[in-house]
Amino acid sequence: MQEIHLKIQRQDGPDSGPYWDEFKIPYRPQHNVISVLMALREHPVNVKGERVAPVVYEVGCMEEVCGACTMIINGKVRQACSTLVDTLAQPIVLRPMTKFRVVRDLMVDRQPMFDALRKVRGWIDIDGGYDIHVHAPRISPKDWEKNYDFSRCMTCGCCMEVCPQVNTRSQFIGPAPVGQAWLFSNHPTGKYYKEERLHALMGPGGITDCGNAQNCVRICPKEIKLTDAIARIGRDATIQALKDLFLK
Amino acid sequence: MSSTALDKHFVWRKLHSLLGIVPIGFFLCFHLFENSLTTKGPEYFTEHVVNKIGEMPYIELMEIFFIAIPILFHAIYGLVIWYFGQSNVARYGYARNWMYLLQRVSGAVVFVFIITHVWGTRLEVLMGDSVTKATLFEHLAKDLQNPLILAWYIIGVLLAIVHFSNGVWLALITWGITIGPRSQRISSWVCVFIGLVLVALSAQALRGLLAAGV
Numbered sequence: 087m088q089e090i091h092l093k094i095q096r097q098d099g100p101d102s103g104p105y106w107d108e109f110k111i112p113y114r115p116q117h118n119v120i121s122v123l124m125a126l127r128e129h130p131v132n133v134k135g136e137r138v139a140p141v142v143y144e145v146g147c148m149e150e151v152c153g154a155c156t157m158i159i160n161g162k163v164r165q166a167c168s169t170l171v172d173t174l175a176q177p178i179v180l181r182p183m184t185k186f187r188v189v190r191d192l193m194v195d196r197q198p199m200f201d202a203l204r205k206v207r208g209w210i211d212i213d214g215g216y217d218i219h220v221h222a223p224r225i226s227p228k229d230w231e232k233n234y235d236f237s238r239c240m241t242c243g244c245c246m247e248v249c250p251q252v253n254t255r256s257q258f259i260g261p262a263p264v265g266q267a268w269l270f271s272n273h274p275t276g277k278y279y280k281e282e283r284l285h286a287l288m289g290p291g292g293i294t295d296c297g298n299a300q301n302c303v304r305i306c307p308k309e310i311k312l313t314d315a316i317a318r319i320g321r322d323a324t325i326q327a328l329k330d331l332f333l334k
Numbered sequence: 335m336s337s338t339a340l341d342k343h344f345v346w347r348k349l350h351s352l353l354g355i356v357p358i359g360f361f362l363c364f365h366l367f368e369n370s371l372t373t374k375g376p377e378y379f380t381e382h383v384v385n386k387i388g389e390m391p392y393i394e395l396m397e398i399f400f401i402a403i404p405i406l407f408h409a410i411y412g413l414v415i416w417y418f419g420q421s422n423v424a425r426y427g428y429a430r431n432w433m434y435l436l437q438r439v440s441g442a443v444v445f446v447f448i449i450t451h452v453w454g455t456r457l458e459v460l461m462g463d464s465v466t467k468a469t470l471f472e473h474l475a476k477d478l479q480n481p482l483i484l485a486w487y488i489i490g491v492l493l494a495i496v497h498f499s500n501g502v503w504l505a506l507i508t509w510g511i512t513i514g515p516r517s518q519r520i521s522s523w524v525c526v527f528i529g530l531v532l533v534a535l536s537a538q539a540l541r542g543l544l545a546a547g548v
């Protein structure tokens with residue numbers, strides 16, 4: 087293999103249309119998709135010999151923990167930094183995720199996911215009108231282990247990309263925020279806001295909009311048990327609904 | 335973030351899910367069971383099934399409020415749910431993703447089937463010109479001699495069974511009964527079993543009707 091052949095779906099701005107551009111760069115062993123894009127940036131000449139604007143992409147950690155570099159690689163959504171070129175069929179086809187607004191080329195705006203975290207109170211309070219953490223909060227090793235699993239979510243958007251219920255027509259908040267809502271309600275101090283989180287997930291776009299296609303749990307690069315969280319939140323929402331009906 | 339009363343959206347979705355099981359699912363099971371009694375012959379069927387049910391008090395009200403209205407709501411709201419999804423089996427061909435699509439397609443086909451089925455049986459009896467309760471069995475047996483109608487019935491009933499069995503599997507999750515992958519695997523086998531029992535009952539019904547065919 088002498089060359090690396092790239093086919094990239096590009097877009098000049100959020101409101102302009104997409105187009106394809108092809109590149110060939112010299113082969114080097116052990117490239118990953120981000121390092122290939124970096125090499126391309128040094129010499130952005132396409133197969134037609136035109137010098138074009140360098141391909142825009144997002145990158146952070148380079149070790150699959152930040153989620154910034156997520157894109158569709160040969161038809162599958164995954165992190166570009168941890169995808170090794172030697173494992174891919176050529177030409178390597180790169181596309182931006184389809185469920186988010188494209189900023190430019192391969193870079194998308196994942197803001198809706200962060201907005202969703204705000205909506206479901208995806209955090210714990212470290213300060214308040216009383217001493218929250220006088221001592222370190224107690225947590226059973228079992229809960230700790232489960233929570234650790236969910237805490238590895240990097241808001242990458244893979245699960246949103248594959249979810250049939252996340253699309254421009256629907257308001258569904260998506261699998262990752264449901265997982266995070268469950269995580270923070272299972273935390274010793276976060277649990278005091280469980281009811282608020284459930285109510286946020288019982289409105290339009292909430293838990294009942296999940297169609298149980300279970301693609302999310304198959305695709306998550308961190309193997310987070312999203313469908314467990316979805317089912318648990320489903321149960322808690324049912325119980326909360328009964329409380330709302332009979333205790334209020 | 336609403337923090338007090340129950341959200342309308344939540345209630346509609348839950349109602350949609352609940353109605354699919356009770357009364358619609360229960361009715362489907364009962365309906366297939368009673369129809370499997372066609373194997374006992376036209377006289378028995380007319381006397382012990384058609385007439386018995388016809389003699390039940392408040393039968394018309396029950397049909398309207400426990401069968402017709404729930405089915406209409408479940409079907410129309412189901413189509414709304416379908417509209418808000420965007421299937422992607424071509425790219426992500428996992429089995430569950432196919433079932434997600436099949437649940438929607440089967441629901442739509444079964445809705446059309448139910449309309450034709452009710453038209454061809456219950457409504458014709460109600461209008462009472464050509465078909466009466468006494469001749470319902472014969473009428474259906476004759477209809478099913480037509481291979482197109484027979485095929486339509488087989489497709490409609492099978493898809494209804496698929497939709498119901500998969501619906502039970504889904505309801506067990508969304509109501510929070512089966513949470514983990516292991517319990518969901520077990521429940522999927524239980525649902526396959528329920529489906530097979532219903533298929534067996536339908537085969538019996540068909541056998542009875544075809545055997546008596548003119």
Ligand code: SF4
Nearest residue numbers: 239240242243245306
């Ligand atoms: S749950 Fe998994 S797939 Fe979804 S955003 Fe988090 S890490 Fe990514």
Ligand code: SF4
Nearest residue numbers: 249296297299300302
């Ligand atoms: S299980 Fe729910 S959240 Fe996950 S992909 Fe399917 S519809 Fe989306």
Ligand code: FES
Nearest residue numbers: 146148150153167
């Ligand atoms: S750069 Fe952080 S996950 Fe790829």
